[in-house]
Amino acid sequence: MTKNATQQAVDAAIAAHRDRPGALLPILHAVQDAIGHIPPEAVPAIAAALNLTRAEVHGVVSYYHHFRTAPGGRHTLRLCQAEACQAVGAAALADHARTALGCGFHEATADGALGLEPVYCLGQCAAGPAAMLDEEVHARLSPAELDALIQAARGRP
C-alpha cells in the first residue's frame, strides 16, 4: 500500500464521518475497510481532524480487537481465546501457532500467506479449542491438526 493510497483512504474516511458524533470509530472502520488495516501513519491525520491526541486514537485502535495495524495475510487464521477454549488449552495452541507461523496476533507470516488473529467465541464452546481458517470453523483442534491446516493454507493461493 503506497503512502498516497493510505492518505487517500484516510482523507476520504475523515471527510465522510468527521461531522458526526462519535466520528472516531466510523473513521477507523472506513480506513480498515478501504485498505485492510490502520497503518500507524494514519493516526496523526485522524487525531488532528478530530482534535484528539495521537495517544487517544492509538488507544482506541489497540482496544478493539477488530482493528489491525499491519496488513493481513492471504488467509486468516482466527484462534478462539475466550474462556471455554482457554479452559481446554487455547493459550498453548496460540503459543504453538505463533511458533509455527513466526508471527503474533494481528500480524502475518513473512511470506504473507497467513494472518493470525484472536477471536472471542466461535460457537464451539463445548468443542474447544476452536479456530477458524478463512470461513471454515474447526473444533477440538490439536497442535498437529493446526499444523496441517497451516500447511494446507500455505499451499493455496
Ligand code: FES
Ligand atoms: S469459547 Fe471458544 S468457541 Fe466459544
